[in-house]
Amino acid sequence: MITEEDFNAWLGNSVTKVVMKVLDAKREELRQQWEGGSFTDYASDTTALVNVGNLGTCKGYAFVQELTYEQLEGELDD
Numbered sequence: 001m002i003t004e005e006d007f008n009a010w011l012g013n014s015v016t017k018v019v020m021k022v023l024d025a026k027r028e029e030l031r032q033q034w035e036g037g038s039f040t041d042y043a044s045d046t047t048a049l050v051n052v053g054n055l056g057t058c059k060g061y062a063f064v065q066e067l068t069y070e071q072l073e074g075e076l077d078d
Contacts (some may be wrong), residue, residue, distance in 0.1 A: 007069040008069070020065055023061040023065050027058050027062065027065075030054055030057065030058055033054075034051075039051050
């Protein structure tokens with residue numbers, strides 16, 4: 001069982017802070033690429049698949065970055 005104190009210690013850990021910065025940079029990079037039209041193709045199916053994949057990647061990054069202790073507890077209950 002992970003306590004709230006454990007969770008907060010993890011958030012405050014220097015390695016965690018660096019990982020969060022890396023995830024933030026990766027999310028921003030994908031945003032910039034999307035705005036620049038990098039995820040388009042001549043075929044609409046290909047464009048849709050690439051966009052869905054990148055959206056999932058961003059959501060995964062956001063999940064980790066925005067995770068709260070309560071959300072973690074809920075995930076562990078499942």
